[in-house]
Amino acid sequence: MSVTEMFSYIQGFLSADQDVREDIRKVVQILEQTAREILTVLQSVHQPSGFKEIPSKCAKARELFCTVRAQMAELKTKFPSEQYYRFHEHWRFVLQRLAFLAAFVVYLESEALLTREEMAQILGIEVVREKGFHLDVEDYLAGVLIMASELSRLAVNSVTAGDYNRPLRISNFINELDSGFRLLNLKNDPLRKRYDGLKYDVKKIEEVVYDLSIRGLAKESESGGEK
Amino acid sequence: MNKREGEGSHRSGAAVQECDMIANSTSPIIAAFKVFQQELDTKHDKYERLVKISRDITIESKRTIFLLHRVTTVPDTEDILNEAEAKLDGVRQKIGQVAEELRGEDINQFHKAFTPGIQEYVEAVSFLHYIRHRSLISLEEINARLVFMRAEKADAKGSDEALPLGTQVLTFHVTPSDYLLGVADLTGELMRMCISSVGNGDIDTPFQLSQFLRQIHDGFSYIGNTGPYEVSKKLHTLRQSLGKVEDACYTLRVRGSEIPKHMLADVFCSRTTLIDPEEGVV
Numbered sequence: 047m048s049v050t051e052m053f054s055y056i057q058g059f060l061s062a063d064q065d066v067r068e069d070i071r072k073v074v075q076i077l078e079q080t081a082r083e084i085l086t087v088l089q090s091v092h093q094p095s096g097f098k099e100i101p102s103k104c105a106k107a108r109e110l111f112c113t114v115r116a117q118m119a120e121l122k123t124k125f126p127s128e129q130y131y132r133f134h135e136h137w138r139f140v141l142q143r144l145a146f147l148a149a150f151v152v153y154l155e156s157e158a159l160l161t162r163e164e165m166a167q168i169l170g171i172e173v174v175r176e177k178g179f180h181l182d183v184e185d186y187l188a189g190v191l192i193m194a195s196e197l198s199r200l201a202v203n204s205v206t207a208g209d210y211n212r213p214l215r216i217s218n219f220i221n222e223l224d225s226g227f228r229l230l231n232l233k234n235d236p237l238r239k240r241y242d243g244l245k246y247d248v249k250k251i252e253e254v255v256y257d258l259s260i261r262g263l264a265k266e267s268e269s270g271g272e273k
Numbered sequence: 274m275n276k277r278e279g280e281g282s283h284r285s286g287a288a289v290q291e292c293d294m295i296a297n298s299t300s301p302i303i304a305a306f307k308v309f310q311q312e313l314d315t316k317h318d319k320y321e322r323l324v325k326i327s328r329d330i331t332i333e334s335k336r337t338i339f340l341l342h343r344v345t346t347v348p349d350t351e352d353i354l355n356e357a358e359a360k361l362d363g364v365r366q367k368i369g370q371v372a373e374e375l376r377g378e379d380i381n382q383f384h385k386a387f388t389p390g391i392q393e394y395v396e397a398v399s400f401l402h403y404i405r406h407r408s409l410i411s412l413e414e415i416n417a418r419l420v421f422m423r424a425e426k427a428d429a430k431g432s433d434e435a436l437p438l439g440t441q442v443l444t445f446h447v448t449p450s451d452y453l454l455g456v457a458d459l460t461g462e463l464m465r466m467c468i469s470s471v472g473n474g475d476i477d478t479p480f481q482l483s484q485f486l487r488q489i490h491d492g493f494s495y496i497g498n499t500g501p502y503e504v505s506k507k508l509h510t511l512r513q514s515l516g517k518v519e520d521a522c523y524t525l526r527v528r529g530s531e532i533p534k535h536m537l538a539d540v541f542c543s544r545t546t547l548i549d550p551e552e553g554v555v
């Protein structure tokens with residue numbers, strides 16, 4: 047094979063690769079749009095009036111997740127499933143976003159941590175790699191970490207809205223998450239960087255809980271708010 | 274694992290106790306994170322093993338390249354080429370280990386771990402191929418040699434029941450971009466080879482090399498920026514190498530015309546004894 051032939055073969059491969067990436071990018075853009083819509087819906091829970099509307103907001107978000115599932119199905123068709131990690135970078139960001147949103151919805155509904163299996167189900171994807179388009183464990187964890195900082199914000203805002211009960215529950219939840227993450231041996235990667243931010247969220251919530259308890263605001267709710 | 278736990282114990286005993294207490298409890302969150310811990314550890318371990326193998330591949334390939342540079346100064350090139358071939362066989366064994374690690378995995382997930390080694394291997398193997406055949410090794414030729422047979426005992430691994438007694442075939446595919454980057458590195462070696470052969474009074478090789486380099490350069494220009502980002506970086510170095518080789522050829526041409534005919538003949542006579550017969554054909 048001559049040098050020219052070899053290079054034109056490689057060129058053919060590279061442009062085919064680029065076409066695939068282009069296709070993926072288009073679908074990912076639409077996914078990002080949907081993710082922003084869901085975020086907008088959920089952001090309103092930080093409004094004082096939003097606390098009462100949590101169930102309806104969650105229902106609305108759940109509806110939008112149907113769209114996500116359809117778009118995910120489309121994304122799956124854009125590349126061979128065994129080459130997931132070749133193009134992973136393209137949807138990593140949006141997938142973490144969606145992971146966060148799904149976990150947030152479930153937290154708001156049931157105050158529990160969404161498992162990876164349930165999250166994969168909400169997003170319409172698989173858990174294990176062998177079965178096709180799957181949810182990478184690091185993306186799941188990144189989504190959970192984004193949710194933690196959202197929850198620390200929610201704790202602050204719920205106090206403003208007069209809900210003194212919620213921060214205590216959030217505090218318990220985040221503490222449990224923190225001890226969960228402490229079990230992991232993270233490498234010096236983006237996930238680790240994000241995990242390093244978790245302690246600030248924990249601190250923030252602890253401060254809120256402290257403020258409430260020295261004013262005696264937590265006590266009354268504690269007796270009533272015990273699950 | 275221990276390091277992180279060690280960090281925890283620095284904070285305070287109470288915190289650790291509390292942490293342990295939660296960890297021992299049957300909380301679903303902790304149970305889930307224990308699974309994640311295992312999964313991540315397995316993945317990181319595999320990654321580290323691949324990085325280690327990749328480093329070995331890099332070192333051994335670099336040594337092969339150094340060995341091949343001696344071709345221009347030593348009378349018996351065949352010996353060196355055989356020795357290089359033997360070294361590369363060792364490297365291929367290591368790539369076999371990579372293939373083994375990657376069995377059943379997504380090759381792209383761990384690609385970053387071993388890409389430097391593979392690029393270096395491509396560089397070494399294509400350099401050897403160029404010295405032997407004065408042509409560019411193709412991607413298929415490289416991949417064809419990266420097929421490994423692994424004898425598998427049925428009782429060693431239960432998963433291989435389909436092939437109880439036979440051997441298992443493992444293949445490793447060099448990706449086109451790794452190939453491309455390896456070839457880009459090759460041009461640097463060719464430039465060095467050109468300069469050293471000028472030093473040895475070899476007049477033909479520089480011209481062959483400059484022609485070959487020009488072809489490769491044209492190939493890279495054809496690819497342009499459709500390739501990965503690193504390619505465009507290497508293209509700059511490639512231009513510099515090509516410039517050096519072309520300058521050397523220019524100098525040879527100018528000076529060569531000044532050398533009297535009978536002396537040129539002398540140079541050729543002394544040279545043919547140095548270089549293997551194949552070279553004359555090209």
